[in-house]
Amino acid sequence: MRITGLGHAGMFIETLGGSILCDPVIGPTFFGSWFPFPDNRGLDWERFGKADFLYISHRHRDHFDPALMRRYIPKGITVLLPDYPTDDLEQDLLKLGYDNIVYTQAGVPLEFGDLTLMITPLRAPSDGPIGDSSLSVDDGTASILNQNDSHPLDLDRLMAFSKPDAYFTQVSGAIWWPMVYDLPQDAKQNFAKLKRDAQNKRAMYYIEKVDAEHVFPMAGPPMFLRDELFRYNGFGLENDAIFTDQRQFLAHMAELRPEQKGYEFLPGTVVELDHGELSVTQTLYTDAEIERVFEDKWAYLAEQRDSRQDELRAEEASRAAILPPDEMLAALKEWWEPLLRRGRIFREGVGGPVRMTIGDLDLCVDFPRAKVREYAGEETSYWFTIPADLVSTNIRDHEIDWSNSIFLSMQFQAGRIGKFNEFIYTFFKCLSRDRIEYVENWYAEQSDVSEDVQLEDWVVQRRCPHLRADLSKTGKIEDGVLTCSLHDWKWDLASGRCLTTQGHPIRARQAEDDLHRSAAQPAA
Numbered sequence: 001m002r003i004t005g006l007g008h009a010g011m012f013i014e015t016l017g018g019s020i021l022c023d024p025v026i027g028p029t030f031f032g033s034w035f036p037f038p039d040n041r042g043l044d045w046e047r048f049g050k051a052d053f054l055y056i057s058h059r060h061r062d063h064f065d066p067a068l069m070r071r072y073i074p075k076g077i078t079v080l081l082p083d084y085p086t087d088d089l090e091q092d093l094l095k096l097g098y099d100n101i102v103y104t105q106a107g108v109p110l111e112f113g114d115l116t117l118m119i120t121p122l123r124a125p126s127d128g129p130i131g132d133s134s135l136s137v138d139d140g141t142a143s144i145l146n147q148n149d150s151h152p153l154d155l156d157r158l159m160a161f162s163k164p165d166a167y168f169t170q171v172s173g174a175i176w177w178p179m180v181y182d183l184p185q186d187a188k189q190n191f192a193k194l195k196r197d198a199q200n201k202r203a204m205y206y207i208e209k210v211d212a213e214h215v216f217p218m219a220g221p222p223m224f225l226r227d228e229l230f231r232y233n234g235f236g237l238e239n240d241a242i243f244t245d246q247r248q249f250l251a252h253m254a255e256l257r258p259e260q261k262g263y264e265f266l267p268g269t270v271v272e273l274d275h276g277e278l279s280v281t282q283t284l285y286t287d288a289e290i291e292r293v294f295e296d297k298w299a300y301l302a303e304q305r306d307s308r309q310d311e312l313r314a315e316e317a318s319r320a321a322i323l324p325p326d327e328m329l330a331a332l333k334e335w336w337e338p339l340l341r342r343g344r345i346f347r348e349g350v351g352g353p354v355r356m357t358i359g360d361l362d363l364c365v366d367f368p369r370a371k372v373r374e375y376a377g378e379e380t381s382y383w384f385t386i387p388a389d390l391v392s393t394n395i396r397d398h399e400i401d402w403s404n405s406i407f408l409s410m411q412f413q414a415g416r417i418g419k420f421n422e423f424i425y426t427f428f429k430c431l432s433r434d435r436i437e438y439v440e441n442w443y444a445e446q447s448d449v450s451e452d453v454q455l456e457d458w459v460v461q462r463r464c465p466h467l468r469a470d471l472s473k474t475g476k477i478e479d480g481v482l483t484c485s486l487h488d489w490k491w492d493l494a495s496g497r498c499l500t501t502q503g504h505p506i507r508a509r510q511a512e513d514d515l516h517r518s519a520a521q522p523a524a
Contacts, residue, residue, distance in 0.1 A: 001142040003166070004283075005269035006048065007040030009063055009148050009219040011168065015139035017115020018052035020080070022135065022146060026068050028308075029061035030409040031390055032315035033229060034222035036062075037245070038293045039304060040267035042284055049073040053112075054098070055080045055119070055135055057148045058128040059089050060404055062222065066096055076100055082121040082133040086434045088400065089131065107157055114139050118161050122150050125426045125439045126466070126487075129404045136161040142273030144168065145210060149219055151202070151486055153469050155209050165273050167212035168265065171203040171249040172220030172242075174408060179232055179240055182415035188240040195242045196235070198488035200252055205474070205485045207253065207260065214278055216265035217249045225305040226312060229410055233301050247294045266290065320396040322388045325361035331395050332363070333372040339427075339436045340370035345443045346436075349423030349503055355380040359388025367427075382424055385413040400435060402428040420501045455482070457511050458493050465491075465504040482506065 002014040009023040024045070027035045049072035056064050056079075075097040081090055083106040090101065104110060109118045121133040132150040137143065138161070145164040152158050178191035207215055221243030224233050232241040244252070250262040263271070268284025282290065293300050323331065340347060350367040355375050357363075362375040390406050399405050403425060406412055430436045453462045453472040460482060464471055469486045476483050481499065482491045490499040491506045498504040 001137070001139055001144065001273045003144065003168075003271040003273075004048075005216075005218070005265045005267055005271075006043060007036035007038075007267040008222070009057070009170070010036075010040070011146065011218075012048045012051065013137055013144070013146075015115045015137065016141060017113040017139055020053040020055055020117070020135075020137065021048055021051035021073070021077075022055045023057050023063040023148065024048065024068055024073070025062055025065040027062070027065065028225070028311055028315060029065065030405065031319075031393075031411055032226060032312045033224060033409040033411060034062050035225055035304070035308065036267070037221055037223040038266060038285070038290075038300070039223075040284075043267055045072045051077065053078050053080050056089065056093070057082070057135070057146075057150070058132045059092065059401065060128055060149070060408070062408075063149070064089075064092070066092075069096055069098075073098075078102060080104055080117070080119060080135075082106075082119050082131065084121055084131040085123050085438050086130060086432075088129070088432075088435075109136075109161060120150070120152055120158050122152060123442075125429065125442060126422065127151070129401045130429060130435060130439065134158065136164070138162050141275055142166070144273070145212065147206065147210075149173070151206075153486070155206075159210065164210065164212045165276065166214040166216060166271060166278070167207070167210050168216045168218050169203065169206060169210075170219035171199065171217040171246075172244045173199050173202075174220070174222075174242070176420070177410055178242065179236070180410060180412060180414050182413065185238065185240065189238070192236065192240050192242050196244055199242070199244065200249065201485060201488065203249065204253065204256055207257070213261060214271075215253065215260055215262045216271070217246050217253075217262070218265045221245050223301060223304055224410070225301075225308055226411075227305075230301070230305055232410065234297060237298075245294065245297075264290070266293075316389075319389045320393040322359060323392045323395065325359070328358065328361050328388070328391065328395065329363055329372070329374065332391075335395075335398075335431065336365070336372050337370060339431060339433065340365075340367065340372075342433065342436050343370075343427065343430075343440055345440050346423050346427045346430075349443075350382075350421060350427070351502070352382075353378060353380050354424060355383040357383070357385045358391045361388070381417045382421060383415050387411060400430075400432040402431065404429070418502070419499075422501045423503070452507070454511055458482070459509050459511050460493070461507040464489070465498065465506050466500075482508070 004012040008025050011022045013020040054077045079098050079101045081101050081103055104119045107120050109116050116138045118136040119133050134150045135146040142165045143162040144166045147169040149170045178188045231237040234243050246264050253262050263280050268282055270281045272279045347367045354365045364373055364375040430439050451462050452459050455475050456477050464484045466489045474485045480493050482493050493508040496505045496508050
């Protein structure tokens with residue numbers, strides 16, 4: 001088996017049963033914010049486009065690049081479609097002309113001659129754009145797991161496919177940006193470090209559980225080449241950004257697991273696996289060029305920024321004309337109010353109005369009353385400032401997932417009083433009737449009826465209130481605070497209160513309480 005790195009999360013897998021093109025992206029994506037790091041334009045995209053199979057793990061635009069697909073990937077390619085609860089990815093592919101679709105089943109292996117593969121989708125509201133997935137591949141010569149951005153809960157089931165020889169996984173995530181919040185600089189720096197540490201901890205959790213002999217960090221970091229975002233590359237010019245690069249993570253992994261074999265997986269990296277034997281070569285960059293990418297990173301990034309401004313100007317030219325404030329308000333009101341009326345759990349979860357300043361429009365999304373109206377001066381716990389051309393473009397395109405456009409672009413500002421509110425950002429992922437109804441039903445089904453487990457001196461519900469991880473495997477307790485290592489969410493066990501976000505309480509009691517109750521029972 002041969003695996004070629006294509007940049008970011010992209011890879012080209014050649015097996016005895018055919019080749020698979022995974023998540024090919026050149027970009028830029030998210031309104032011109034993200035470029036793959038390092039530059040991957042020099043690859044032979046014509047060759048990779050002639051794969052036997054196409055696998056798009058999920059709809060996030062750093063994994064799904066329609067412009068690249070139109071240019072390089074024939075319409076007749078066999079598409080491996082993850083089994084998601086809504087058909088948004090399928091409809092995206094059909095609109096591009098890709099209709100030769102294999103509808104996979106969640107966690108069910110498929111055989112194509114010597115090739116066996118399995119796609120394991122995730123379906124929770126917090127999984128990517130309501131859906132994320134991993135790809136397992138085995139052709140008899142080797143087995144690999146392309147976990148990508150996904151954070152699977154049932155690792156035992158995933159690992160039942162086969163023990164991977166090589167493991168490819170995200171180590172640098174992006175959903176929450178401390179940099180955009182209305183915070184003092186020292187608070188941004190502290191939150192950025194906490195975010196990086198949490199990402200490292202989560203990646204190491206999976207690396208230890210999968211326990212593959214060979215590990216390849218991927219799926220980030222991006223390059224930010226817009227002038228106003230440039231300073232947020234990597235850890236940031238002022239140490240207030242969140243992205244760990246491949247080399248930094250490998251150094252971290254070497255400290256914690258010196259026996260683990262880790263490798264840089266970059267555009268042009270070729271990994272060959274054959275019955276336990278492995279070789280790694282680089283076909284796009286020289287050793288000296290790679291050294292400069294990592295050791296003189298800011299100079300490399302500056303060169304990339306200066307040479308790619310035409311791409312940014314072209315992206316800006318593709319945006320919609322800015323709508324007048326009254327037309328924008330009317331459009332959002334017509335679009336969002338029917339969804340708000342259907343989203344009772346969203347409304348209760350947000351619990352108050354959210355202010356949005358969009359160019360000259362100052363509006364309020366009144367979640368309790370299911371209204372979109374002009375801002376009336378009331379206090380709000382959450383507020384956003386967003387450029388009007390981005391919102392106008394999303395209205396023109398009827399973009400149903402603003403996380404997968406505006407919020408991942410980092411071209412906005414935000415503020416809040418109190419804790420992070422998951423329901424607000426999830427609502428902005430669910431701007432269609434199908435999505436809002438699916439997520440409402442998902443939340444409604446999360447009332448916990450699972451068994452309890454004992455963790456140290458506490459008895460807690462077995463399933464994490466966030467995304468249902470098994471806390472007997474992912475839970476750690478320190479000073480009365482339970483942390484789920486999967487996403488670093490925390491609970492105060494004495495009260496059951498979630499310390500990470502509003503809502504999501506946990507059922508917990510001290511184990512000695514059970515002993516006292518037993519002792520108080522009369523003998524039979």
